[in-house]
Amino acid sequence: MEIFINDNKHEAFDNETIIQVTDRLNIHIPRFCYHKRLSIVASCRMCLIEVEGAKFPQPACSTLVREGMKIKTTGSVTEDAQKSTMEFLLINHPLDCPVCDQAGECELQDVSLDHGDYKSNYNEMKRTVIDKDIGSLVSTEMTRCIHCSRCVRFGEEVAGIKELGMTGRGEKTKIETFVNQSLTSELSGNVIDLCPVGALNNNLYKYSARTWDLEQKNSISFNDCLGSNIYYHIYKNSIKRAVPKENEQINLSWLSDRDRFGHEGIESNERILLPMIKENNKLIQSDLNSLYSITAEKIKEFSPNTTAIMSAQSSCEEMYLYQKILRENGITNIDHRTKECDFRYQENYPVIPSFDIKINDLAKMDNIILVNTNISKEFPILSIYLRNAIKNNSTNVFSLATYNYSENFDTNINEIFSPTDLVRYLRDSANNQLASIESNHKNLIILGPSSTHLKNYTEILNSTSNFAKLTNSKLALLGDLSNSSGAWAMGIIPHRLPGGIQCDKYKEKNYVSAYPSNDMFIVYNLEPEYDFSNDIEILDKLKKSKYNIFFSSYITDAIEKYADIVFPLAVQQESTGTHLNTNKQLQKSEAVILPKEKAKPGLDFLHNISKALGLDISNKQISQDISKILSSINITDNYVITENLRVPKEKDILEKYIIRSPNTNNPTLRRCESLLNTHDADNFMSLPMDMNITEDKKVTLTEHSKQIKINTNIKTHSKPENTILLKFSGRYKQKLGSCNSVIDIE
């Protein structure tokens, strides 16, 4: 239809509101409560504009366009309405712009300057509101609130948890949490961006810089395999805050708390800032050139008996060069699956494990089955898509879990099993609630990374794939770290070269099986204490090995003890590289800050080592190779069916398994104090109940004849049956032990 805006003819669609048309045409209308991804309430009245024929100015956000409508976004009627609205809004708004973190990017400030009056008729006292403590991530200054209710609607509509609400009426209206609770949603940080004034602030950024000093740089998230797009705001070579960069294919306008606050660890005092070498049992500073030649020498010396493990958080370039250097020198035992302990599936695994469908297509699914995936904690961005699917497409969601967790959307079926029972349930799908899933529907099964840590992962993968095949479902395999898909494609696995080409002459099937004959470890961006499925075993092996080379950003006790060479690795935000996300999109992230002191991006170290080994390969060559590899890969389905698996017995052995918090997933996240203070940073350990743990606060576990002391609150869960969940209160220092060992409890 045709409408007239300021006497100019414009096209508009049916059921569009005025503000949607003007936003599309880049015609500015001031607004506070309207947000394109939230419902319309028309409560702030800032968008009042003149509509010809209407008696009063109309709110542009909630007025639908009509054929031939004549709108004026300027002119005396509109301007008068906006001026008086602004005057009312400023009645109770404090004049503390000089100390407010929002100043400079404040919508109230901008609109007041453009549309407000310079004087006010109000001479009474302004109201004050007491601040609330709503957790370690979001700080409040509630006097500044103008009651646009964006944060309230965000909680209801997007995050799915009604955490913030409006209480009181009139002047006594307040935004607060229910009985002073703190925000628990994994998406809570988004209210900071939504707040048009400085009422809800980023606690990390608080008072540390001003908006006009900040430099905005593009980056991506390194905390989960979705690769959310981020703008980092930099001041004096340090990341001050992260805000979402809009990407309609991944993170929309949102960001998970992990991505928003996950840069805190970069400033940690545990950062390794110097290249170090061990002399007389002590790590001392060394110069890089000699380290390169020593590393090259040692690679040649120990070549077949070396285990090289690498974090799947590294970029594709690092991965490609790493495996190239090692494979050229006869080292085949390269792996990234350090948190896993079951590798029987590996031969049939897809070359690039991926989400299989585009994330946007989640909304088209009829049935979604979540297998051991706590979507709202592990992939908060995905939970937004899932919520939309349920809302708009009435998708059925089935949740099959191994521990009791809550989701921010409604699930049709929510079952909790032990891992063995989970396999049994999936095998028996014809006779249980899964029978309702029909093959002519659009079905999706999401298998999350927490399953990979289980000792019967192959069985889970197998039964899930069989079930998926039976019901003609898509199988989404979500990776544990930002570049898990890339690690498989780049050959950071013993049995495959880059591009999924079968490697004939590999010696060991996985990094664990190489332990007995191991002479040297090369550990790339992994921390022995926290990144391994069995930390006790790896520490033991590191101790026995003849030489250990570490590339690490942070120092830990184990690195200090067992490392012979330490390269000071720059964190991902300090280095340039590409990451392959679960949508199979290759995203480039430029270095946003310079590395601290003598730290360097991993690619620099690898280039120099490769030169020392007589292998010269340029960055250009690497990126050409990577694009060649990725284009050559045949994309197949994600089904992983392994033959000859043991059928689980009726009453299997007692199971102990660890549920790792996604908030302690990588070295940088482990050092984000404010994230660790949230509920989501808890790790759990499930233990068989038969072990008679008393309700004592202290538990000592003996594992491999080594004692692990855990101070913890024992929380008994009725489900899964015969287990209790031990909660680790957020500290990454806690050692988790192995997933599959025999334990004694004192």
Added chain:
Amino acid sequence: MIKNIINFLKSLFFIEILKGLRITGKKIYKKPITIQYPDEKTPLSTRFRGLHALRKYPNGEERCIGCKLCEAVCPALAITIETEERESDKTRRTTKYDIDLFKCIYCGFCEEACPVDAIVETSIFEYHFENRQDSVMSKIDLLKIGDLYEKEELKDRSVNKL
């Protein structure tokens, strides 16, 4: 020819010199306008923009709230500020407030931008440095000057009131 004769006569009777001496004669009995600088000083405007100072409230609390407006407005980029939340009362405070006096052009914009009248330019116009790095005035130095010159500052401000 005639010009030369006139010039000769003028030089013969010291006409030019007498003309000059007339000025000297006039001024010799008048009050001189030069002053003996270290002992005597010229009067200053109450709005004189001299050395900077950071002021405090009468209760001893520093005025500066770390809004960085002076840093933003400074045309010579002479001001460097770092801020953080003060532990005791959770207010915004500076941890660093440096002014490089070599860079400063004494324009007074910082004084004008300050929403709490914390940074001021006092009437101190005579100071020197013995080392190059001394030109950077730290927060402590500036507060000290503020303490010393608070009375004069108040007096100047009362005159300048609109």
